[in-house]
Amino acid sequence: MTPRHDDPEPIEDYLDELLSLLRLPPRATRRLLAETEDHLRQSANGLVEHSGSLVEAERAAVAEFGSPAEVARAANGARRLGPLGASAVTGWSLGALSATGLLAIGASGLLAALFNSLAGPRFVGALPVTHPASACRYYLAIHPGAHTCSQAAMLETSADAVSLRLVAGLAGLLLLVLIVWARRRLPGDVSMNRLRDGGVSGLAAVALAGAGVFLAAAALDTAVQHGSGGVGWYLSGAIPSCAGAVICGAAAWHRLRSLRPWTHVAST
């Protein structure tokens, strides 16, 4: 006999309510619902003789199973990370953010080297700052070919903009290798990993965009007030920061979009 639409179906109603309360990845949701249905139907079959009707047996089976809220709370809670897992994810996220920042600094070092070779050391190194006498003596000692303190400081600054930033980039590369290696060992399911990766990418995008805007403004300010000297120092940082912000923003969008949180709202 085909059941009428208004026939009571306690197990179906229970599964609908449980589904609406679960906050699990699709596969885990389907798995729990399949096991729940299997359990409830088996339980109802065992109770039908005692209950008198299948509907009453289903009601009894549902009652013994626990409320949907109780089961959903246990299932959603089982997915939460423990203190150790949360610490590992936090540490990894901070490491990933640091690696991104260091790599952007390394890229700015490469760009500074390019500026040095194309426009000369003045474009990067001639920052409009005054130098104390002790610093002047140091600069003139390591750049004996320089005729003035400003010239020696410019040569030193343009060289440091390359070497120190490249050292930071190298550290970023090493950290990146460590981060990639550790990523596979982190706890979490597919959607939690997407949320984590998307969150880290989003934070990196915001930080790099902020740095890019600040450095671009500093480059413009230097150009307006002092001419081209030292503009490359800021510009070599602004360009990779903005490029990194776009790349990280796209990565964040790609990862977070696949979670499609709006579908949960639409289905309720």
Place this chain on the structure above:
Amino acid sequence: MDLGKGQLDLMLLAVLEQSPAHGYAIIAALRARSDGGFDLPEGTVYPALHRLESRGWIVSTTTAVNGRRRRVYGLTSKGERALRDGRRDWERTVGQIRAVLAVAP
């Protein structure tokens, strides 16, 4: 009787120590072995089983029974070690509580 997560996990491992079983049978065994004492909501056992599986303490396989896929859980060697350690800790705790509760002569 209220159960903590650790105690429920330990009892689930103990049930699976004897032989692999599906969820319904695990709950039935839990109830039978406790003589009905641990009458917890049946549905909360499945999330606990999933948690144990994510830790690598148990493993599940699916089999077809009367045309329906049924998931059967079994203990892993890591789960056997966890059960052994859990039993030892439990015995120690129970011994300490028993010593404290003992009526002084």
